[in-house]
Amino acid sequence: xxQFLQQIINGISLGSIYALVALGYTMVYGIIKLINFAxxxxxxxxxxxxxxxxxxxxxxxxxxLLAAMxxxxxxxxxxxxxxxxxxxxxxxxxxxxTAIGVSxxxxxxxxxxxxxxxxxxxxxxxxxxxxxxxxxxSVPMLQVLILAITVILMLLLQxxxxxxxxxxxxxxxxxDQDAAELMxxxxxxxxxxxxxxxxxxxxxxGILVGIYYNSINPLMGVLPGLKSFVAAVFGGIGIIxxxxxxGYIIGIVEVLISGYINSMYRDAFVFAILILILILxxxxxxxxxxxxxx
Amino acid sequence: xxxxKDLSVYFGVINALKGISLTVxxxxxVTLIGANGAGKTTTLRTISGLxxxxxxxxxxxxxxxxxxxAKDRVKMGISHVPEGRRVFPSMSVLENxxxxxxxRRDKKEIAKDLQMVYEHFPILHTRRxxxxxxxxxxxxxxxxxxxxxxxxxxxLLLDEPSMGLAPLLVQEIFNIIGNINNxxxxxxxxxxxxxxxxxxxxxxxxxxxxxxxxxxxxxxxxQSEDIKKAYLGG
Numbered sequence: 001x002x003q004f005l006q007q008i009i010n011g012i013s014l015g016s017i018y019a020l021v022a023l024g025y026t027m028v029y030g031i032i033k034l035i036n037f038a039x040x041x042x043x044x045x046x047x048x049x050x051x052x053x054x055x056x057x058x059x060x061x062x063x064x065l066l067a068a069m070x071x072x073x074x075x076x077x078x079x080x081x082x083x084x085x086x087x088x089x090x091x092x093x094x095x096x097x098t099a100i101g102v103s104x105x106x107x108x109x110x111x112x113x114x115x116x117x118x119x120x121x122x123x124x125x126x127x128x129x130x131x132x133x134x135x136x137x138s139v140p141m142l143q144v145l146i147l148a149i150t151v152i153l154m155l156l157l158q159x160x161x162x163x164x165x166x167x168x169x170x171x172x173x174x175x176d177q178d179a180a181e182l183m184x185x186x187x188x189x190x191x192x193x194x195x196x197x198x199x200x201x202x203x204x205x206g207i208l209v210g211i212y213y214n215s216i217n218p219l220m221g222v223l224p225g226l227k228s229f230v231a232a233v234f235g236g237i238g239i240i241x242x243x244x245x246x247g248y249i250i251g252i253v254e255v256l257i258s259g260y261i262n263s264m265y266r267d268a269f270v271f272a273i274l275i276l277i278l279i280l281x282x283x284x285x286x287x288x289x290x291x292x293x294x
Numbered sequence: 295x296x297x298x299k300d301l302s303v304y305f306g307v308i309n310a311l312k313g314i315s316l317t318v319x320x321x322x323x324v325t326l327i328g329a330n331g332a333g334k335t336t337t338l339r340t341i342s343g344l345x346x347x348x349x350x351x352x353x354x355x356x357x358x359x360x361x362x363x364a365k366d367r368v369k370m371g372i373s374h375v376p377e378g379r380r381v382f383p384s385m386s387v388l389e390n391x392x393x394x395x396x397x398r399r400d401k402k403e404i405a406k407d408l409q410m411v412y413e414h415f416p417i418l419h420t421r422r423x424x425x426x427x428x429x430x431x432x433x434x435x436x437x438x439x440x441x442x443x444x445x446x447x448x449x450l451l452l453d454e455p456s457m458g459l460a461p462l463l464v465q466e467i468f469n470i471i472g473n474i475n476n477x478x479x480x481x482x483x484x485x486x487x488x489x490x491x492x493x494x495x496x497x498x499x500x501x502x503x504x505x506x507x508x509x510x511x512x513x514x515x516x517q518s519e520d521i522k523k524a525y526l527g528g
Binding site for chain 2: 169
């Protein structure tokens with residue numbers, strides 16, 4: 001039982017990271033129906049920005065987190081402007097292939113600048129290095145921090161999407177672009193804003209995974225990116241709460257498989273879940289089956 | 295108030311509008327009738343800025359708005375109720391109405407206009423917390439019109455408001471359009487239900503395959519033999 005609870009706690013930490021990344025996939029898909037393959041590399045860049053801030057600039061965790069989020073926001077918006085916006089009226093497959101191109105560009109561009117070697121985050125100090133003991137379960141403060149930051153960011157996101165004017169515009173554009181334009185909503189600005197939000201969350205996830213696993217490399221985004229995408233599909237792509245739930249479920253499943261079966265199989269299980277959900281409920285956990293309108 | 299000159303629109307190689315010209319004067323209801331595919335919807339979409347014309351000009355109160363963005367046209371007082379209502383299905387009725395006032399900041403006046411919309415359409419007040427996608431077709435049409443009124447338009451573009459509605463509801467919708475016009479809003483109405491449209495309209499244009507083939511007062515066109523044969527079933 002204790003081991004099980006311990007695993008669940010680990011799963012929640014990992015799931016937080018998947019959920020943060022999955023939100024970006026799902027929001028961008030919701031608004032322009034694009035699976036943004038470059039999203040996982042924005043997460044990688046976030047990890048590197050955090051690394052450089054903490055190692056070379058020596059600034060603390062919170063300023064580094066904010067820096068990573070800010071750099072990723074700018075990067076995400078720039079990618080959208082340069083790579084995707086000119087293709088607004090192109091076929092979906094053209095944009096998808098562009099996204100794969102942007103992804104490779106970011107991965108190998110980063111490798112050119114920082115080399116392919118694995119780098120380690122500086123060790124945490126002070127309170128963050130402590131471990132909380134709850135009976136026989138130990139919870140590193142680090143995991144508490146990851147969960148706390150994730151929850152704060154998600155609440156903030158929910159507030160922006162549901163209560164603010166730009167959030168309403170986002171939802172309107174994702175439901176019906178023409179009708180949104182007729183309300184006087186600037187569709188381009190709204191799409192940029194969506195990329196900004198998603199990229200900021202990916203940047204946060206990047207630095208969190210850096211302090212959690214302690215090692216980063218330019219291709220670190222690929223597999224977590226795919227799994228986060230699975231999480232988004234699992235929850236129902238385009239649905240924000242779906243990505244949160246999907247992220248946590250995928251994270252917990254992965255940790256339980258590693259703990260109880262064999263860590264070699266964890267990726268296989270995650271993708272088996274994808275296949276199952278696509279067969280059983282293609283619209284995802286929270287998705288409604290909708291016909292594609294012509 | 296609204297003047298269109300030689301407007302042409304192409305979709306790829308298809309010439310959807312072949313140089314049409316029309317005028318809508320302040321305070322009028324003008325209707326645009328014609329068969330499916332005549333270019334009525336394209337005309338409205340070009341006026342509201344959703345389609346870009348290849349040539350021709352659109353003037354709003356003498357000002358050339360041909361290159362103006364859809365957003366700025368809303369600001370200048372053009373409001374478009376699109377074909378098929380296009381309400382935001384998973385938002386509440388109230389949220390839909392609030393989006394209609396997206397560009398406005400005058401909170402007090404917005405609240406007033408919300409009351410005005412509820413007076414035109416009491417059912418929207420009853421259903422204000424319900425998701426728009428769960429409304430009936432007629433209620434969605436009312437919501438779409440109410441949403442368009444929330445921008446406080448000078449000219450309202452209505453695309454097929456009677457589509458798919460029961461005859462009694464069609465009558466109700468047309469009465470409301472009349473009321474809105476009496477309150478001072480100019481209306482450009484696209485309809486397939488020609489007899490209803492001609493009855494309410496001050497003037498009318500008839501479109502066929504991308505061109506305007508006939509125009510006149512509503513009453514005149516109702517008497518016209520060609521119109522009777524082609525559109526009024528007799």
